[in-house]
Amino acid sequence: MQFTINRSSFIKALNNVNRAISSKTAMPILSGIKLVLENNGLTLTGSNTDISIETTIPTTDDQADLKVLEPGALVLPATFFTNIIKRLPGQTFTLNNDNGFQAKITSENAEFDINGQDAANYPHLPEVEIQNSLTLASETLVEVINQTVIAVSKQLSQPILTGVHFIIAGGNLTAVATDRHRLAQRTVALDGDMTATADIIVPGDSLNQLQAMLLEVETVDVRVSENQVIFQLGTNTTFYSRLLEGNYPDAARLIPTEKRTTLTINSRDLLQTIERAALLSHEGRSNVIQFTVNDDRSMISSNSPEVGRVEEQIFAAETAGDELTISFNPDYMREALKSFGDEQIQIGFKTALDPFTLVPTNNETNFIQLITPVRTY
Amino acid sequence: MQFTINRSSFIKALNNVNRAISSKTAMPILSGIKLVLENNGLTLTGSNTDISIETTIPTTDDQADLKVLEPGALVLPATFFTNIIKRLPGQTFTLNNDNGFQAKITSENAEFDINGQDAANYPHLPEVEIQNSLTLASETLVEVINQTVIAVSKQLSQPILTGVHFIIAGGNLTAVATDRHRLAQRTVALDGDMTATADIIVPGDSLNQLQAMLLEVETVDVRVSENQVIFQLGTNTTFYSRLLEGNYPDAARLIPTEKRTTLTINSRDLLQTIERAALLSHEGRSNVIQFTVNDDRSMISSNSPEVGRVEEQIFAAETAGDELTISFNPDYMREALKSFGDEQIQIGFKTALDPFTLVPTNNETNFIQLITPVRTY
Numbered sequence: 001m002q003f004t005i006n007r008s009s010f011i012k013a014l015n016n017v018n019r020a021i022s023s024k025t026a027m028p029i030l031s032g033i034k035l036v037l038e039n040n041g042l043t044l045t046g047s048n049t050d051i052s053i054e055t056t057i058p059t060t061d062d063q064a065d066l067k068v069l070e071p072g073a074l075v076l077p078a079t080f081f082t083n084i085i086k087r088l089p090g091q092t093f094t095l096n097n098d099n100g101f102q103a104k105i106t107s108e109n110a111e112f113d114i115n116g117q118d119a120a121n122y123p124h125l126p127e128v129e130i131q132n133s134l135t136l137a138s139e140t141l142v143e144v145i146n147q148t149v150i151a152v153s154k155q156l157s158q159p160i161l162t163g164v165h166f167i168i169a170g171g172n173l174t175a176v177a178t179d180r181h182r183l184a185q186r187t188v189a190l191d192g193d194m195t196a197t198a199d200i201i202v203p204g205d206s207l208n209q210l211q212a213m214l215l216e217v218e219t220v221d222v223r224v225s226e227n228q229v230i231f232q233l234g235t236n237t238t239f240y241s242r243l244l245e246g247n248y249p250d251a252a253r254l255i256p257t258e259k260r261t262t263l264t265i266n267s268r269d270l271l272q273t274i275e276r277a278a279l280l281s282h283e284g285r286s287n288v289i290q291f292t293v294n295d296d297r298s299m300i301s302s303n304s305p306e307v308g309r310v311e312e313q314i315f316a317a318e319t320a321g322d323e324l325t326i327s328f329n330p331d332y333m334r335e336a337l338k339s340f341g342d343e344q345i346q347i348g349f350k351t352a353l354d355p356f357t358l359v360p361t362n363n364e365t366n367f368i369q370l371i372t373p374v375r376t377y
Numbered sequence: 378m379q380f381t382i383n384r385s386s387f388i389k390a391l392n393n394v395n396r397a398i399s400s401k402t403a404m405p406i407l408s409g410i411k412l413v414l415e416n417n418g419l420t421l422t423g424s425n426t427d428i429s430i431e432t433t434i435p436t437t438d439d440q441a442d443l444k445v446l447e448p449g450a451l452v453l454p455a456t457f458f459t460n461i462i463k464r465l466p467g468q469t470f471t472l473n474n475d476n477g478f479q480a481k482i483t484s485e486n487a488e489f490d491i492n493g494q495d496a497a498n499y500p501h502l503p504e505v506e507i508q509n510s511l512t513l514a515s516e517t518l519v520e521v522i523n524q525t526v527i528a529v530s531k532q533l534s535q536p537i538l539t540g541v542h543f544i545i546a547g548g549n550l551t552a553v554a555t556d557r558h559r560l561a562q563r564t565v566a567l568d569g570d571m572t573a574t575a576d577i578i579v580p581g582d583s584l585n586q587l588q589a590m591l592l593e594v595e596t597v598d599v600r601v602s603e604n605q606v607i608f609q610l611g612t613n614t615t616f617y618s619r620l621l622e623g624n625y626p627d628a629a630r631l632i633p634t635e636k637r638t639t640l641t642i643n644s645r646d647l648l649q650t651i652e653r654a655a656l657l658s659h660e661g662r663s664n665v666i667q668f669t670v671n672d673d674r675s676m677i678s679s680n681s682p683e684v685g686r687v688e689e690q691i692f693a694a695e696t697a698g699d700e701l702t703i704s705f706n707p708d709y710m711r712e713a714l715k716s717f718g719d720e721q722i723q724i725g726f727k728t729a730l731d732p733f734t735l736v737p738t739n740n741e742t743n744f745i746q747l748i749t750p751v752r753t754y
Contacts, residue, residue: 080660080684087653089689102685109692110653114685276464276487283457307457308479308491312466 001037001072002096005057007088007107009064013055014082016237017046019209020053021078027123032075033082034122035095039068045125046078051206052125052240053213065092073119076103084112126240128225134168134196135221138214138233140188144175145207145214147186147367150335152204153179163201165248170194176251177204182332183355183370184339185251198224201248206241213239255370256355259348261321263293264361265314267340273300273312274337278330283307288374289333292325293349302330317344326352327376336369378414378449379473382434384465384484386441390432391459393614394423396586397430398455404500409452410459411499412472416445422502423455428583429502429617430590442469450496453480461489503617505602511545511573512598515591515610517565521552522584522591524563524744527712529581530556540578542625547571553628554581559709560732560747561716562628575601578625583618590616632747633732636725638698640670641738642691644717650677650689651714655707660684665751666710669702670726679707694721703729704753713746 017033025031025048034045041058057064074097081103085093088107097103097116105112145164153161164177171194176185190196210231214220221232231239277289277300284304292299298319301311326349336358337345349356358369394410402408402425411422418435434441451474458480462470465484474480474493482489522541530538541554548571553562567573590610591597598609608616654666654677661681669676675696678688703726713735714722726733735746 080656083656084653087649087656089649089653110650110687110689112657112685112687114657115683272464272466273487276461276466279457279460279464280489280491306492308489310487310489312487314486 001035001074002069002094002098003037003042004065004067004069004092004094005042006063006065006092007085007090009057009061010093011082011086013044013057014085016055016213017044017053018078018082019213020046020048020051022048023079025049029075029117029121030123031078032117032122033078034073034075034119036073036119037068037071039071042066042068045122047123047125049123050203050242051209053237054125054240055237058236070096072097074101074103075117075119075122076114077116081114084114126228128223128228128230128240130223130230131225132168132196132198133221133223134190134198135192135219136173136190138217138220141220141222142211142214144173144186144188145211147339148175148177148184149204149207149211150339151177151179151182151184151369155179160201160244160246160248162205163203163244163248164207165201165251166198168196168198176248178249178251178254178370181329181372182336183251183254184336184368185255185370186367188366200224200229201244201246202229202241203244206239210239210241213237254355255357255368256348256350258350259321259357260351261293261324261349262319263298263316263347263349264318264344265316265347266342267337267345267358268342270300270314270345271334271337273314274330274333276312277302277310278334280304280308280310281330286374286376287329287331288327288376289330290325290327292323293319294323295319321349324349324352326356327374328356328371329374332371336371339369378412378451379446379471379475380414380419381442381444381446381469381471382419383440383442383469384462384467386434386438387470388459388463390421390434391462393432393590394421394430395455395459396590397423397425397428399425400456402426406452406494406498407500408455409494409499410455411450411452411496413450413496414445414448416448419443419445422499424500424502426500427580427619428586430586430614431502431617432614435613447473449474451478451480452494452496452499453491454493458491461491503605505600505605505607505617507600507607508602509545509573509575510598510600511567511575512569512596513550513567515594515597518597518599519588519591521550521563521565522588524716525552525554525561526581526584526588527716528554528556528559528561528746532556537578537621537623537625539582540580540621540625541584542578542628543575545573545575553625555626555628555631555747558706558749559713560628560631561713561745562632562747563744565743577601577606578621578623579606579618580621583616587616587618590614631732632734632745633725633727635727636698636734637728638670638701638726639696640675640693640724640726641695641721642693642724643719644714644722644735645719647677647691647722648711648714650691651707651710653689654679654687655711657681657685657687658707663751664706664708665704665753666707667702667704669700670696671700672696698726701726701729703733704751705733705748706751709748713748716746 036043043056090107093107174187223230289302344361420433467484470484551564600607658679666679721738
């Protein structure tokens with residue numbers, strides 16, 4: 001194999017496939033990047049078995065200015081190879097493997113020989129039989145991911161809860177995640193094709209990696225098979241993720257319908273108050289803060305006798321219903337509030353023992369965050 | 378004690394004294410900041426026994442706008458207290474300790490009570506009998522520190538080598554540091570008083586902290602006692618450091634006088650080549666690179682059979698003397714080159730087994746970096 005390419009175009013492709021590569025992999029060859037050079041382009045592949053990313057730089061890409069001198073394939077150690085490419089002196093570089101599995105990389109006066117592996121030993125990407133497909137605006141999918149992925153479980157003991165549940169039906173996409181302490185759910189109406197249906201659970205880690213890559217494209221094609229989901233980003237980059245298997249709990253059942261107390265407030269103002277109170281609760285033994293809703297004086301407070309006490313009055317645009325004091329983990333509240341940005345939200349409580357909900361005041365049905373209180377005696 | 382103060386002025390003072398505070402301290406009270414409020418100002422103190430920093434905010438500071446309501450003193454947990462002050466909602470805050478050792482901090486609607494300790498239990502700062510004093514431009518001292526502190530030993534088994542040796546005599550200040558693998562020495566002529574003399578070893582850690590604070594003032598008064606050095610930064614901030622005791626090795630004896638091979642090159646260009654070669658040597662078993670000096674083709678190279686090989690031709694402005702290939706640790710070379718910035722330097726070699734030197738081509742006597750080669754067989 002031998003090619004010459006623009007270094008910054010190649011670095012962009014490297015950064016994408018590196019998202020799938022983990023330093024702690026059970027298969028040593030997966031710590032490498034696979035390069036496959038064909039007459040019409042160069043394809044890079046990275047994989048950690050859960051996620052695989054494949055991106056092709058075509059010879060028609062003017063900026064990349066890829067010159068294919070001799071097709072071939074090779075696997076190179078991802079981190080080491082990436083660091084070398086990023087440090088090369090020239091704007092372009094040449095790579096060849098005339099010495100079998102050793103790559104020679106040349107750029108201006110610098111010349112590296114690095115040991116690689118036989119591309120024939122690299123595992124094949126999953127072959128998938130497409131059952132459903134759908135085109136989405138990238139911006140919409142990024143928003144849906146950001147609003148829900150915060151609530152996935154970090155506990156591997158509940159594998160199914162480490163993913164986000166996506167349901168496509170009746171012209172809507174609903175995403176929901178819960179770790180049993182909190183829940184996040186967002187529904188968006190789909191444009192165009194209303195007949196697509198799907199019910200899949202995508203690992204939170206996959207969505208975190210995907211989200212960053214979505215920012216670079218306008219639309220994304222989503223294709224679903226038995227145990228894989230494939231996101232096609234533009235014509236040149238494909239993102240594969242394993243799906244989680246099992247039955248996701250019914251989220252609708254968890255969301256309370258009755259509100260006996262409501263409070264309307266700017267999400268960013270409340271976030272700052274919560275972050276101050278969390279400084280104290282984080283130092284204490286139990287990481288809990290209190291929310292007191294009262295017509296005259298609503299406030300956030302926390303008390304840890306061994307460290308101290310904090311109390312801050314908050315100014316709600318509106319409160320209604322019963323007075324109430326409820327205790328909860330401020331970290332869940334902080335992440336929920338961050339998912340709203342800077343907007344007016346309504347917080348709805350039933351009793352101090354029931355989960356409470358946060359919804360934007362402008363569209364109550366499409367986005368909801370739910371937090372379970374902590375019982376304090 | 379009770380005072381009101383501008384929050385951002387107070388945060389600046391906090392950031393300074395926090396430089397002396399370590400989370401792993403043998404004396405629990407030293408994880409705190411001591412506040413002493415008197416009618417004419419508020420003094421903050423932080424200490425880790427090696428370094429102590431004291432800074433006073435006078436009532437005459439218009440920006441700080443300190444209002445002393447009732448003098449007093451208190452020790453508050455440094456990190457927790459600092460985090461709270463940084464997050465308070467208002468531009469000013471009020472602190473009082475009407476409840477004994479508990480501080481009440483109020484800013485707009487937020488109110489924190491945090492547990493403190495009796496200031497009477499805080500250790501006294503060292504009382505020092507001044508033997509010598511000297512005024513320096515801060516910029517000069519920062520430069521001297523940056524050029525030498527890189528060569529101090531990180532090995533606690535050689536305590537004396539963990540400091541920089543400062544010699545003031547004959548109107549000159551000489552600073553030297555060595556970890557036995559490399560050496561850095563800088564001499565500057567002193568303005569004004571030519572009679573001051575001193576011979577002290579200041580811990581590298583102290584100099585690293587001091588350096589950052591020096592950037593804020595124009596001149597610094599240096600006062601030396603038996604076992605302490607005191608840096609007076611402006612009128613309000615005092616930096617105390619313990620001195621290391623013992624006899625520092627004679628640096629002059631280590632610097633070779635004979636040069637059989639010399640090479641002149643831009644330090645930044647060479648730095649980039651060294652950093653590329655280090656990518657490979659860091660992956661290999663022995664972290665060593667080779668420098669080949671040759672009239673026709675000088676180059677940097679490294680070879681680790683298990684990973685690969687790198688070779689890069691360098692373009693010297695001038696080479697003279699014998700051909701030579703020498704092996705060394707690229708990390709020492711990188712730090713030495715960084716201490717020069719972007720300028721022409723001369724590298725002087727005797728043999729492949731002798732230490733080699735780097736000096737600026739424009740003032741050979743005042744600044745020298747020395748690196749000991751690695752023997753490779």
